[in-house]
Amino acid sequence: MKKQWKVLAGLLLTASLFASGCGSSDSSAPAQNGAAADTKQINFGATAGPYSDMVTKAITPILEKKGYTVKVTEFSDYVQPNLALAEGSIDANLFQHKIYLDKFAADKNLPLSAVINVPTGPMGIYSNKFKSIDEVADGASVALPNDPANLARALGILQHEGLITVKPDADPLKVSEKDIVENKKNLVITPVEAAQLPRAVEHQDLALVPGNFALAAKMDLNSALALEEMPEHFLNLVAVKTADLEKPFVKDIKEAIESPEFEAAIDKDFKGFFKPEWMKNRK
Template sequence: MKKSLSLVLTAILTIGLAGCGAKKDASAVNANATTNNDKKVIKVGATPVPHKEILEVVKPLLEKKGYQLEIKEFTDYVQPNISVNDGELDANFFQHVPYLENMNKEKGLKLDYTVKVHLEPMGVYSKKITSLNDLKDGATIAVPNDPTNEARALRVLEKAGLIKVKDGDLVTPLDITENTKNLKFKELEAAQLPRTLEDVEAAVINTNYALEAKLNPSKDALAIESKDSPFANILAVRKEDKDKPYIKALSEALTSPEVKKFIEEKYNGSIVPAF
């Protein structure tokens, strides 16, 4: 009888210990899940101006919250999205919503955005003329070759009265319906546009690349995009990461009063806060 009782108590004790072990294991799993859901080092891809400059302002703001920001510099508009999608980066900061949506469609990416940070009005620049009225018949204008920015550039030229274009979001030179000066268009990667100013009569350049080339949009642009443009630059992330603590912390820092003040004072109207 005693022997049977002893065996029963041993079995109960064993089950109890196993249960405690299971609880500890479950706690460990939960702890790891929490750790994996947050991270203390945030890797962000950005083009140099103004995106990297703005992220430098964000660094100390994140440090106060216990995060370290690592910035990887890019000079193209394709690789930053690929790197985020593949998990090499946590986020990127260089593009507007239409460009991101088009990249998702073309490359099969699963990216989204959290906040709109600033607008970079696209401008028309030239080293050969001082007014668009001076453009000669058959002159060549360089434009970005990616779909969204090319359409955006053509709309700037349309608003300046140089051409008329069909309705639509992703228009190209083939959609021009009126071109009284018989303008020709040279389609190039956005980063190359400032270097073409010696070879073409004019170029429509994204503000970040204009600033890198020491061009001041508010002073040097012969025509400039309206400030009510929908092309605000965003923080892009993987869809599954949007609500993670480190992404929320980064988004809050990018739309902080400190960043707004920096944009307004540093760029003096050539770049406009979008928050």
């Protein structure tokens, strides 16, 4: 049932992320036309925050050693990075998972493709009161994200940790705390704005905080009582135009991310990020 719930939560996350992205139009100013296809220059687009930092700290130094000049263009929404990639004002982007990329590309009829998954910040259960899940007391207060996508993920984590049980046939587009059929510790659940969840840790017994908001609040992901077990299709990835997939600069980006130097940078500056299978399984 846990596996089934992760699938339902994943479907909801995709739907909500796409809807929220389409409703936003703000972004940083677009960069000059990308030139990586013909020169040793790469304009890398990323959302502001940990993934822009990942490009700057973990990817760029390796590409520079390969002779590239790398520019990072930051975006503040989930729409413009793919539009900029398709029109050629950037050469690659890093901000989204595969389900979102595939749906966006299909809906907008854009020839975009994934290159490689990267480590991604998971949602976690945080507490200033309890030191472990086993310590969670009867009647504990819990703050959850109130947007449907993140709420679904939060309920999935609580279920995975054995604190609640959610109806197996819950509609992934409407699932809420009302779909809890067993609340073993009588948790008092309060949905709040996701951006407020880092503050909720101070006055709630438990708070489930998405990775991006936790990192923005300078929270240590490894301080969570439990972190989300992320399926591969939830991990963020590097995307490029499909026509560029076999070009040297794309192969060099992939090679850079697969390098030991990249993983060392992740271990140093992105502690707690959930690593993709290719990274966990290599010798």
